[in-house]
Amino acid sequence: MRTYHTHFGVPLGNTSGWWDDRKRNQKPVLPLYLRLDIPSNLSRALSCLRLSGHNFLVQRMRHDRNRRPYELRICDRCYWHTIQDEEHILLDCPYEHLVRLRTQQQLIFPPQFEDGPARLRNFMNQPDIFGVASFVAKCLALFP
Numbered sequence: 001m002r003t004y005h006t007h008f009g010v011p012l013g014n015t016s017g018w019w020d021d022r023k024r025n026q027k028p029v030l031p032l033y034l035r036l037d038i039p040s041n042l043s044r045a046l047s048c049l050r051l052s053g054h055n056f057l058v059q060r061m062r063h064d065r066n067r068r069p070y071e072l073r074i075c076d077r078c079y080w081h082t083i084q085d086e087e088h089i090l091l092d093c094p095y096e097h098l099v100r101l102r103t104q105q106q107l108i109f110p111p112q113f114e115d116g117p118a119r120l121r122n123f124m125n126q127p128d129i130f131g132v133a134s135f136v137a138k139c140l141a142l143f144p
């Protein structure tokens with residue numbers, strides 16, 4: 001849930017005019033990847049990532065017998081000593097298999113990839129949904 005709210009959620013209540021009846025009555029819109037015609041295994045991969053239905057340590061150590069505080073869910077695939085969450089795995093982790101996947105998908109990783117708090121959201125919402133989805137599916141497959 002934290003992932004969803006941090007990176008994908010639309011804030012409620014603090015957008016201007018939220019309490020305006022006309023705006024409130026608008027139908028919610030599905031995310032773009034669910035409205036496009038992409039293979040179901042790829043849209044499933046994106047859904048799993050967005051809803052924490054993956055096997056990254058940030059999620060695995062949330063419910064297991066090995067439950068640990070958030071700050072201690074450290075990536076076991078690299079030496080960065082940082083939390084193994086969605087952003088780290090997709091964009092940063094120097095684990096060789098992930099680096100190889102990123103270099104194979106150059107089109108979704110432009111040379112001057114932006115930095116900042118919204119980088120995962122911007123990455124996920126870029127126009128090449130198919131490329132992002134196939135990359136995400138391959139990343140999730142590395143964490144069975």
Ligand SMILES: [Zn+2]
Nearest residue numbers: 075077078093
């Ligand atoms: Zn790592």
